[in-house]
Amino acid sequence: MFRNILIPTDGSSLATVAVDAAVAFAKEVGANITVFTVMEPFHLFTSSSYQLGSTREEYEALSREHAAQTLAAAQAQAERAGVACATDQVRSHEVFRAIIQKAEDIGADLIVMASHGRSGVGALIVGSVTAKVLTHSTIPVLVYRKK
Known part of the structure; x- marks a missing residue:
């Protein structure tokens, strides 16, 4: 039934649990996965701890590095599980x-x-973000929640 799964992640510990579960699920059903990270642009006025102490250039470099590390970890996990994985x-x-x-x-x-x-x-x-995806997506969404 499911052949192509999108796994959005922000690299948080909870998102990592969802990635783990999604990789295992994809292996079980024989699906391909795409692990995806969305980086928010730098905002002059923000409450984000990543942005408060950074210049725009520092923030963008740090966010790209964090995204790359998050995606590389997910891709390595998928490879170990034998699941075809793309990242973006x-x-x-x-x-x-x-x-x-x-x-x-x-x-x-x-x-x-x-x-x-x-x-x-x-x-x-x-x-x-999850509530907004659930509200606006026509594609089914499987949500992993904090226990």
């Missing part, structure tokens, strides 16, 4: 739209991603 990264102000667009571009039939499970004020302030 983009920079976008709207992370959820970039994820949905990538899924459509590669013909994904499933998106597997993590959710931090924030609620209340935390969800309102931080927002939820």
